[in-house]
Amino acid sequence: MNHFFGDRPRLRQAVRCLVAGLLLTGLVLEGLDTGSVPLAAAWVASGGLALAALAVPRHRFTPAALAAVTASCLVTLVNTQLAQRAEVTYGFLETCALLLLIARALWQRPLLPASLVAAGATAATTVIFLRLSAEQWSTVADFVLPATWFGALLMVALGLYLRLLDTLRAREHEAGLQEQRLEYARELHDFVAHHVTAIIAQTKAVRFASAAGNAPEPAELDRMLAGIEQAGSQAMDSMRSMVSVLRDPVRPAATRPAGDLGGLRELAAGFSAAGPAATLTLDPRLADRGLPPGIGTTVLHVVREALTNVRKHAHGATGVTIDVRLHEDGTERRLRVAVTDDGRGRPAPGERRVTTDRDAHGQTVRDGRRPGFGLMGLAERAEALGGRLTAGRVAGGGWTVGADLPLPPASAEARTDEPLRP
Incomplete structure (x- = not known):
């Protein structure tokens, strides 16, 4: 009871x-x-x-x-x-x-x-x-007996119909959970792997210098160790942020506004402090307008993943350029992002370029490596927004990762987005 x-x-x-x-x-x-x-x-x-x-x-x-x-x-x-x-x-x-x-x-x-x-x-x-x-x-x-049998058939149909509805709801719920797990996996890769890669790269630099008998000067060694410490602290902050979101979905961890590209400056500065100089070029027209949350987040992920790959694969790179520009052609507006380095990464023979277009048959290979889960996840993000992700060699040496993302009309954007922070 x-x-x-x-x-x-x-x-x-x-x-x-x-x-x-x-x-x-x-x-x-x-x-x-x-x-x-x-x-x-x-x-x-x-x-x-x-x-x-x-x-x-x-x-x-x-x-x-x-x-x-x-x-x-x-x-x-x-x-x-x-x-x-x-x-x-x-x-x-x-x-x-x-x-x-x-x-x-x-x-x-x-x-x-x-x-x-x-x-x-x-x-x-x-x-x-x-x-x-x-x-x-x-x-x-x-009279009554046939009606009773008909009622039994109706109850069978009703029970099976309700059972089917529950099954569909359960599958939809499970699909939502799976999508959420994949999103968490992407976030973990995009945020944490970037900092861990910086730690590995700087640690290797100290080891190689010491193994070659050229011990770095105290000031240089202190700079390298400070970079490792900073990258480790940033990785811990990213982990704490994600754990806080998982623990308390009602009060998620404080983050930037969804359309804020101010994080690009932090990414460029953090990368330059521990490796080749990164130069950021941000279209001034983006400073006084908002970006849809999905577009702004994808731009940050593309730049972060590209910088992580530079640390891993761009041997001998001396500089990286990050270019974010707005292209307007009549009513069509597109945001184009490109991260280019001058490293010595070599694509496999015959595989000069890869795109997320449906007619692409090859896969990007740099130094004999196939693309990791980061680039594949970014390709999915770009496709979901109606854009495309590209990666390939640059004439004269180097490598570039780019994204071409469509923007909604200005009126729709103004209704849904927050202004960018300068």
Whole structure:
């Protein structure tokens, strides 16, 4: 009964009590129509079990439903042996409750126990008319029995329909969770891997210098160690930010506005402090207008991943350029991002360029390496926004990673975006 009434608002409890009282009154009145106290008690008991089975918790439904079906069949069997039978009623409320048991069983229970309950309830509603006298039975059989079978078919269809809806909802929920896991994986890669790569690159530089017998000067060594410390601190901050979001989705960690490109300056400065100088060129027209959240976030991810790949693969790079420009052609507006280095990375023979276009057949290879999960994730982000990601060699040496992303009309952008911070 605790499950039935539960911890609900008083109005809902009052409605449930009223419904339960009306159903119990109906069972008693049906029992009184039998003209016999023992029959009335049996009517109320079997009908009450069927109604109670509809209200029990899900994990207790199967035994409760089977008990109600068994009780109904036993009452019918005993009634057939009596000389005096009911002449007015056969148990209409009990029949309705048994039909509803079919729908709930097929909706909420595994197929095997649901089939047992459905078959038992169908049999119980078929033989329940035997409680009537022979004269009444012949009259009812031609009209009420077909209607009961039709009701059973409707309950089967209803139960299977509700079961299908639950299955579709569960799949949609699981797909949402999977998409969320993939998004967290991308965020973890984009934010943390960037800093960890910086730590590895600077540590290797110290080791190689020491192994070659050219120990760095104290000031130079201190600068390298400070860079490693800074990258480690940034990696920890990124991890704490993500953990805070996972722990408390109601109060997520403080982040920049979704369309803010101010983080590009921080990325360029952080990269320059530990490696080749990074030069940022930001279109001045982007300073006084907002960007859609998806576009701004994707730009930051593209630049971060490209800088991470420079550390990993751009051997001998002396400089990196980051170019973010707005291109307007009539009503069409596109944002183009390019990160270019002058390193000595070599693509595999025959694989000069890769795009995310549908007709692309090759994969980008630099120093014999295929693209990692970062570039593939960025390609998916760009495609989802209607853009494309490119990566390939630059004439004269070097490597470039670029993104071409469409922007919505200025009116739509103004309604949904926040202004950029200078």
